[in-house]
Structures are given as structure tokens and as C-alpha cells.
Amino acid sequence: MAGSTSPIAEKTFGVTIEKLNKSFDGVPVLKDISLEVKPGEIFVIMGPSGSGKSVLLRHVAGLEVPTSGCVHIGEFDPADPATRQQIHLALVFQAGALFNSLSVYDNLALYPREHRLGNEAQIRDRVMHALQILSLEKAVAQYPAELSGGMKKRVAIARALVMEPQLLLYDEPTSELDPVMSATIIEIIAALREHTAVTTIVVSHDRTLAMSIADRIAIIMDGRIRAIGGVADFEHPANPAIANFLNPTIDLKNPRFKQLENDHE
Numbered sequence: 001m002a003g004s005t006s007p008i009a010e011k012t013f014g015v016t017i018e019k020l021n022k023s024f025d026g027v028p029v030l031k032d033i034s035l036e037v038k039p040g041e042i043f044v045i046m047g048p049s050g051s052g053k054s055v056l057l058r059h060v061a062g063l064e065v066p067t068s069g070c071v072h073i074g075e076f077d078p079a080d081p082a083t084r085q086q087i088h089l090a091l092v093f094q095a096g097a098l099f100n101s102l103s104v105y106d107n108l109a110l111y112p113r114e115h116r117l118g119n120e121a122q123i124r125d126r127v128m129h130a131l132q133i134l135s136l137e138k139a140v141a142q143y144p145a146e147l148s149g150g151m152k153k154r155v156a157i158a159r160a161l162v163m164e165p166q167l168l169l170y171d172e173p174t175s176e177l178d179p180v181m182s183a184t185i186i187e188i189i190a191a192l193r194e195h196t197a198v199t200t201i202v203v204s205h206d207r208t209l210a211m212s213i214a215d216r217i218a219i220i221m222d223g224r225i226r227a228i229g230g231v232a233d234f235e236h237p238a239n240p241a242i243a244n245f246l247n248p249t250i251d252l253k254n255p256r257f258k259q260l261e262n263d264h265e
């Protein structure tokens with residue numbers, strides 16, 4: 001976060017993925033994924049539901065082990081527990097992954113308390129600052145069950161900020177949010193990168209997010225990278241599958257579900 005004096009938070013790391021394959025029970029989910037995220041970059045991974053985006057992000061976070069191929073953060077293997085001593089990494093989970101038995105305050109204070117990142121007053125400053133950034137001060141004493149889906153999402157982002165990450169991974173940060181809160185989150189993601197040069201990987205369906213803040217975009221379909229490029233490369237994509245994904249037409253005369261029914265006949 002801005003103004004940090006922690007030496008660890010001053011380094012940024014790139015991410016390298018080489019020929020990554022992942023199968024669950026013999027069913028391939030990620031197929032020969034290779035890509036490089038540069039230090040300090042905002043890299044957005046887009047793709048249809050079920051295409052493997054969350055599984056890919058979980059590999060970068062060290063929560064999945066590749067079936068073959070490798071993932072590196074700088075020179076470190078994210079699946080090696082010792083890596084967490086070297087790198088502050090935060091993953092904002094798709095569903096928030098808050099602890100239901102803890103208040104919003106205690107959810108945010110958990111990591112700095114466990115890692116002894118200051119006394120209780122300093123931790124309180126950090127927590128309240130993060131809550132303020134996400135307009136959540138009033139929710140400080142509430143429990144996750146009392147929050148809306150969008151508020152849970154913002155609490156999850158605030159919890160990641162408290163960790164002063166050098167690598168920040170977001171899984172669908174704007175889903176379930178109203179358009180204004182979505183725009184706010186997009187601005188926050190961009191501002192954090194500006195202030196701290198934090199390497200940022202965002203998995204999202206949100207075209208506005210990708211087109212407004214990405215340095216580069218990758219499209220994943222059916223477990224394979226189909227395209228990687230800058231924003232300009234995706235303004236008028238030539239590939240019909242990518243064009244249809246980014247700009248689907250609504251055809252009430254020939255709707256998709258009718259086409260599916262015809263395919264089954």
C-alpha cells in the first residue's frame with residue numbers, strides 16, 4: 001500500500017507460466033498454457049464460464065499443483081510453502097472466502113496479527129484505511145452473513161489490501177456489483193498498481209474492466225490460450241469466437257437456447 005516502509009513490499013515480481021497442463025481425474029482442464037506477466041503489469045484473463053480461469057489463477061497462488069509444466073513468481077515456485085516468506089501474495093477469491101465466524105474487522109486483522117505486522121493500534125490503522133478505501137467503514141463490526149454479495153466482495157478486496165501484496169490476484173472482482181461499485185473497483189485496481197507497482201492479474205468476464213485498465217489481455221477458451229495482446233488488439237477481433245465472446249449479439253428471432261434445442265433433435 002502507498003507509504004509502506006516494509007522492504008518486502010517494495011519489490012515487484014513477474015509471473016511466468018510454461019506449458020502448464022492440469023487434469024482432474026484424467027479430465028484436462030488447462031492445456032499447454034504459456035504466458036508471461038511482467039512486473040508491475042495489469043494482466044487480465046478473460047474467457048467463458050468453465051474455461052479454466054479460476055484453476056489457472058489458483059496455480060499462480062500456489063493452491064494447485066500442475067499436472068505438467070510450471071509456474072514461477074520471479075524465480076520462486078508458488079506451491080512451495082517457503083515462497084510465502086519471500087513474496088506477499090494476495091488472492092481475492094471469486095466468492096470472497098471470508099471467515100463467517102469473524103467480524104469484518106477481525107477478517108481483515110487476521111493476517112497482520114498472524115504475521116505480527118505491528119501492534120494492535122497499527123493494525124487498526126491498516127484495517128480502517130483499507131475499509132475506508134472501499135467505503136466499508138460502517139460494516140466494520142458486521143459478520144459476513146449480514147452482508148450483501150457485493151459488500152462481501154469489497155471486504156475480500158479490503159482484506160487483500162491489508163496484506164500489502166506484491167502480487168495481487170483477483171478472481172471476478174466486479175461480478176455481483178452494481179455498475180457504479182464496479183467502476184469504483186476498477187479504479188481501485190488501477191490506482192493500487194499506480195501507487196505500489198503491484199503486479200496484478202485479474203480474471204474477469206467484465207469487458208469494461210479489461211478494456212479500461214489492462215496492459216495486456218489473454219483470452220482462454222476450453223483450457224487453452226486463444227489470444228494475447230494489448231487492448232487495441234481486442235477492439236475489433238477478427239476471430240469470430242473471440243468477437244462473439246466479447247460482443248455477443250442478442251438475437252430474439254433466433255435465440256441461442258433454440259439453436260441448442262435444434263442441435264439435440
Ligand SMILES: Nc1ncnc2c1ncn2[C@@H]1O[C@H](COP(=O)(O)OP(=O)(O)OP(=O)(O)O)[C@@H](O)[C@H]1O
Pocket residue numbers: 024029047048049050051052053054055056094
Ligand atoms: N477441484 C476440481 N476438481 C475437478 N474439477 C474441477 C476442479 N476445479 C475446477 N474443475 C473444473 O475445471 C473447469 C474449469 O473451472 P474454473 O473454475 O477454472 O472455470 P472458470 O473459467 O473460472 O469459470 P467461471 O467463469 O464460471 O468462474 C470446470 O469444468 C470445473 O468443473
Ligand SMILES: [Mg+2]
Pocket residue numbers: 053054055094171
Ligand atoms: Mg471462476
